[in-house]
Amino acid sequence: MNTEKLDADIATLKSQQKRWATLPMGRRIQYLRSVLNGTAAVAKRQVTAAMVAKGITPGTPLEAEDYLGGPVVQLRTIRLMLESLESIERTGRPAVSEEAIRELNDGRLAVEVFPRTAIDKLTFAGFRAEIWMEEEVNRLNLFDHMAEFYREGGGGDGAVALVLGAGNVASIGPLDAVHKLFVEGQVCLLKMNPVNAYLGPYIEEAFNELVRDGFVRVVYGGGDVGAYLCEHPDVDEIHITGSDKTHDVIVFGPGPEGAERKAQNTPKNTKRITSELGNVTPVIVVPGHWTDEELRFQAENVATQIANNASFNCNAAKVLVMQADWPQKRAFLDMLRAVLATVPARQAYYPGAEERYTRFAEAHPTHEAIGERREGCIPWTLVPDVSAAQTDDICFRSESFCSIFVQTNLEGDTPRQFLANAVDFCNETLWGTLAASIIVHPKTEAQLGPALEQAIADLRYGSVVINHWPGLCYGLGATAWGAYPGHTADDIQSGVGAVHNALLFDKPQKSVIYGPFTVFPKPPWFSTHRRAHEVAKRMVGMEHRPSLKRLPGIAFNALRG
Numbered sequence: 001m002n003t004e005k006l007d008a009d010i011a012t013l014k015s016q017q018k019r020w021a022t023l024p025m026g027r028r029i030q031y032l033r034s035v036l037n038g039t040a041a042v043a044k045r046q047v048t049a050a051m052v053a054k055g056i057t058p059g060t061p062l063e064a065e066d067y068l069g070g071p072v073v074q075l076r077t078i079r080l081m082l083e084s085l086e087s088i089e090r091t092g093r094p095a096v097s098e099e100a101i102r103e104l105n106d107g108r109l110a111v112e113v114f115p116r117t118a119i120d121k122l123t124f125a126g127f128r129a130e131i132w133m134e135e136e137v138n139r140l141n142l143f144d145h146m147a148e149f150y151r152e153g154g155g156g157d158g159a160v161a162l163v164l165g166a167g168n169v170a171s172i173g174p175l176d177a178v179h180k181l182f183v184e185g186q187v188c189l190l191k192m193n194p195v196n197a198y199l200g201p202y203i204e205e206a207f208n209e210l211v212r213d214g215f216v217r218v219v220y221g222g223g224d225v226g227a228y229l230c231e232h233p234d235v236d237e238i239h240i241t242g243s244d245k246t247h248d249v250i251v252f253g254p255g256p257e258g259a260e261r262k263a264q265n266t267p268k269n270t271k272r273i274t275s276e277l278g279n280v281t282p283v284i285v286v287p288g289h290w291t292d293e294e295l296r297f298q299a300e301n302v303a304t305q306i307a308n309n310a311s312f313n314c315n316a317a318k319v320l321v322m323q324a325d326w327p328q329k330r331a332f333l334d335m336l337r338a339v340l341a342t343v344p345a346r347q348a349y350y351p352g353a354e355e356r357y358t359r360f361a362e363a364h365p366t367h368e369a370i371g372e373r374r375e376g377c378i379p380w381t382l383v384p385d386v387s388a389a390q391t392d393d394i395c396f397r398s399e400s401f402c403s404i405f406v407q408t409n410l411e412g413d414t415p416r417q418f419l420a421n422a423v424d425f426c427n428e429t430l431w432g433t434l435a436a437s438i439i440v441h442p443k444t445e446a447q448l449g450p451a452l453e454q455a456i457a458d459l460r461y462g463s464v465v466i467n468h469w470p471g472l473c474y475g476l477g478a479t480a481w482g483a484y485p486g487h488t489a490d491d492i493q494s495g496v497g498a499v500h501n502a503l504l505f506d507k508p509q510k511s512v513i514y515g516p517f518t519v520f521p522k523p524p525w526f527s528t529h530r531r532a533h534e535v536a537k538r539m540v541g542m543e544h545r546p547s548l549k550r551l552p553g554i555a556f557n558a559l560r561g
Helices: 005-022 025-054 063-090 118-123 172-182 194-206 209-212 221-233 244-252 255-264 292-311 327-344 353-362 415-428 443-449 450-458 471-476 534-546 548-559
Strands: 100-103 109-114 128-133 159-164 188-193 216-219 237-241 273-276 281-285 316-321 368-370 380-386 404-412 437-440 462-468 481-484 498-500 508-514
Touching: 005 159, 005 188, 005 216, 005 353, 025 063, 025 172, 025 194, 025 209, 025 534, 063 172, 063 292, 063 471, 063 534, 109 292, 118 548, 128 353, 159 172, 159 221, 159 450, 172 188, 172 194, 172 237, 172 498, 188 221, 194 209, 194 216, 209 216, 237 244, 244 255, 244 273, 244 450, 281 292, 281 415, 292 316, 292 380, 316 327, 327 368, 327 380, 353 380, 353 404, 380 548, 404 415, 404 498, 415 450, 437 450, 443 450, 450 462, 462 471, 462 548, 471 481, 471 508, 481 508
Parallel strands: 159 188, 159 237, 188 216, 237 273, 281 316, 281 437, 316 404, 380 404, 437 462, 462 508
Antiparallel strands: 100 109, 109 128, 128 508, 368 380, 481 498
16 A cells, blocks of 8 residues: 555645635536546446456447446536536526425425426436425525535635545446535545446546646555545545445444444544445335236336346345235246346356355245356346345345345235335335335326325335336436435444435435336336447437437437337
């Protein structure tokens, strides 16, 4: 570990923190636009490097994962944040219309953040998204709870933020850095995760102007480097995307002494720490009568939530919550098995995956491997009929972060009763509060009436997505991404704080996306989309510089999926 180099990088940032905090908005916008253009410039090379690292064959549909989870979402979020900064420069606040604001049944406020343009409506037909605010936010004070750093005029002495980057998804680290820089007004030291350290040079290139002028540094190394930086006296704040166990070591220290400090809630590290720490993600399947085509679509939908990025996602589907007596339960699970059988097993590139898989599989001898296990590759694996009464089951209390998922059954004579039971189960049994999905047929939704909104309100998750993958809340950019508010250092769950959130709401409680029960053409993020890579490549240009002229190429390949 080269501490002299690390100290020098921090010293550079320290010398520039006040300058960054007091930078005029026009100059700040120029810097963010340079990151937007830089991200587009490195996109193809970055994705090529990721495919090599993950064992993906170029020119195949799997290529889409690293486009969509890398430069596409990065460009989209930065572009939307640019629009907000430009609105602040013109009017003093991000642009939110009165028509976008509604009051929920309990009096709290919801703001529609998507769709915002004609292109949004054409590319995501039938989707809409809201951010639900915390209780103290109302119509009269909404704009007093937006863009705090800019509302207070920026300025101050600034701060040095350490971002501990995630190793699984390419856009996480750079977007966390963008948040610290352009939402909180802090200079940023981004430490790459060793798993995807190969992305570091592309990030440095994309952030070139910020690096050149001393506002950003990118560093590399293992846990020893991370520990050194977390304890460094000139690092003021920390943001981590990773595991709750890593968070606890940072806050309380390692070993028995750290465990004792956690038990007493006496942190060793008292810096402000924000975090996103994973989830045992539930998919609540509300019973209804589905056609064969609808069963197939939703089986592909859930299979995607399991298989995307080899299941190394904090929002990967981990628990299917189903009504015990749903007549179509067997048909749906059989269809899901059949779909997963067509999705090739993936290289287990994330460290510890095979050991975690073995531990979870051995805890459940009834597990069903869909495909063969071989060296460096683990199959999609279902554990059916795990009793919901086993509240301490490893699959309910720990995130496997690999290709194993479980299915459990709950009682409920009606869809409404089942949904209420499912909400209680998710809130009280499953670990984490990051994201959840509810799958509900439109006819069943009509029967539920206000009970569906009540279920969304009652779910203690930072994102709730109807009929689709909660990963959409990560990818839309306008939605906030983070745990349900209220966690403490000694019970951190999925973390503290929210990122993305391009409209800069200060007190988001949860993001909610409503999507159609079926979609045509097939969404490009589906693991079964045959032309996903061609759609994803074209989405880079669309998110960089949106234009209706780009739609025909996207639509042509989407329709062939």
